Amino acid sequence: MVRVALDAMGGDHAPLAPVAGAVRAARAWGHEIQLVGREADVRAALRQQGDLSGIEHLLQIVHAPEVIEMTEHPASAVRSKRHSSMAVAVDLVKKGAADCFVSAGNTGGVLATALLGLRRIEGITSERPALAAQLPTTRGTCVLLDVGANVDVKPEWLAQFALMGSIYAEMLGKQRPSVATLSNGEEEGKGNALLAAAVPLIRALPINYVGNVEGKD
Amino acid sequence: MVRVALDAMGGDHAPLAPVAGAVRAARAWGHEIQLVGREADVRAALRQQGDLSGIEHLLQIVHAPEVIEMTEHPASAVRSKRHSSMAVAVDLVKKGAADCFVSAGNTGGVLATALLGLRRIEGITSERPALAAQLPTTRGTCVLLDVGANVDVKPEWLAQFALMGSIYAEMLGKQRPSVATLSNGEEEGKGNALLAAAVPLIRALPINYVGNVEGKD
Numbered sequence: 001m002v003r004v005a006l007d008a009m010g011g012d013h014a015p016l017a018p019v020a021g022a023v024r025a026a027r028a029w030g031h032e033i034q035l036v037g038r039e040a041d042v043r044a045a046l047r048q049q050g051d052l053s054g055i056e057h058l059l060q061i062v063h064a065p066e067v068i069e070m071t072e073h074p075a076s077a078v079r080s081k082r083h084s085s086m087a088v089a090v091d092l093v094k095k096g097a098a099d100c101f102v103s104a105g106n107t108g109g110v111l112a113t114a115l116l117g118l119r120r121i122e123g124i125t126s127e128r129p130a131l132a133a134q135l136p137t138t139r140g141t142c143v144l145l146d147v148g149a150n151v152d153v154k155p156e157w158l159a160q161f162a163l164m165g166s167i168y169a170e171m172l173g174k175q176r177p178s179v180a181t182l183s184n185g186e187e188e189g190k191g192n193a194l195l196a197a198a199v200p201l202i203r204a205l206p207i208n209y210v211g212n213v214e215g216k217d
Numbered sequence: 218m219v220r221v222a223l224d225a226m227g228g229d230h231a232p233l234a235p236v237a238g239a240v241r242a243a244r245a246w247g248h249e250i251q252l253v254g255r256e257a258d259v260r261a262a263l264r265q266q267g268d269l270s271g272i273e274h275l276l277q278i279v280h281a282p283e284v285i286e287m288t289e290h291p292a293s294a295v296r297s298k299r300h301s302s303m304a305v306a307v308d309l310v311k312k313g314a315a316d317c318f319v320s321a322g323n324t325g326g327v328l329a330t331a332l333l334g335l336r337r338i339e340g341i342t343s344e345r346p347a348l349a350a351q352l353p354t355t356r357g358t359c360v361l362l363d364v365g366a367n368v369d370v371k372p373e374w375l376a377q378f379a380l381m382g383s384i385y386a387e388m389l390g391k392q393r394p395s396v397a398t399l400s401n402g403e404e405e406g407k408g409n410a411l412l413a414a415a416v417p418l419i420r421a422l423p424i425n426y427v428g429n430v431e432g433k434d
Contacts, residue, residue, distance in 0.1 A: 071404050151401060151409040184368060187288050192368040 010105025074108025225254035227322025291325025
């Protein structure tokens with residue numbers, strides 16, 4: 001059983017959509033879900049979910065008085081709203097009351113809250129966090145990053161993402177994963193100035209770098 | 218009837234695919250297609266197209282001894298291969314023997330050849346060309362640019378593309394077209410450093426700028 005601290009106020013259709021998801025997750029996987037948000041709102045959303053018999057013990061509400069909205073500037077919102085649903089949920093992970101934190105809310109807010117509350121995993125020296133998605137391909141799955149944590153990156157960060165992504169793919173069970181740079185052509189030399197500056201740094205890493213790929217790959 | 222100078226050697230499956238397309242276009246629309254490329258190769262591809270009765274007079278072969286390959290560096294290829302299928306096709310337009318030039322080949326080669334051979338339309342002061350695609354939407358069509366002419370752009374170029382795109386949409390029949398910047402969020406202030414620098418320049422243009430849109434729009 002995994003204990004999930006869920007940001008019940010995060011996302012375009014919160015709290016209804018996250019709460020509905022929590023109910024489905026509890027039913028399907030037996031996970032314990034801590035619904036973090038404004039108690040009255042979350043309770044109302046929960047009441048709309050129909051019969052909860054058999055999973056009631058898996059769904060707990062944890063009150064958090066503030067919400068980081070989608071339109072807010074992440075850094076300032078995180079600084080000013082110390083009792084947001086995100087901050088309270090991350091704190092549950094920090095003190096060991098939950099195993100992980102899930103949110104569909106303001107991406108920058110999620111990143112800033114998690115980084116501030118949980119810090120980096122030991123040994124991670126990357127200057128910036130990256131979001132990694134697992135995409136299905138015709139030959140298995142591939143890890144794509146960064147898919148939204150940064151709007152502008154430096155060549156050094158791309159190289160750090162390459163290393164983190166390779167290790168993450170190993171953790172997912174891939175042995176010596178191939179690492180490629182997504183570019184506007186497979187041929188060497190394709191890509192923008194950023195990529196041209198990053199490629200030598202990536203080549204110097206102890207990973208299995210195979211060059212450029214295109215979106216179709 | 219439109220007279221099309223077609224680069225019969227351009228694209229991953231040339232000359233077979235462009236020639237097959239030419240046959241279909243001649244049959245469907247009655248256009249005159251000048252198939253530009255290595256005569257023997259083009260003739261062989263034409264022979265594989267089956268019965269051409271009724272459209273034979275619409276398909277002409279114009280010999281060009283050289284081919285700009287997909288993997289070649291555009292600028293140097295255009296400089297060294299003066300008799301490429303692209304150069305010969307553009308020359309047909311230049312001397313009035315064709316109305317337009319079509320190629321599925323090396324994009325940079327197409328741009329460089331066309332710019333060198335045909336120059337800009339009078340009044341166009343944009344520093345760089347842009348490729349504009351017409352995309353179907355739920356409310357009509359939209360013009361998206363730049364879709365592949367430049368890998369790195371300056372804020373000034375983005376503003377120039379906004380102006381050219383607006384005028385192009387007008388030419389396609391849209392009155393006072395809305396112009397938007399494609400960003401990672403609708404909210405003002407979303408986007409990378411490049412966009413932040415371009416927005417004030419775009420706002421200063423005599424166009425109907427409506428701010429950011431997301432891919433889903």
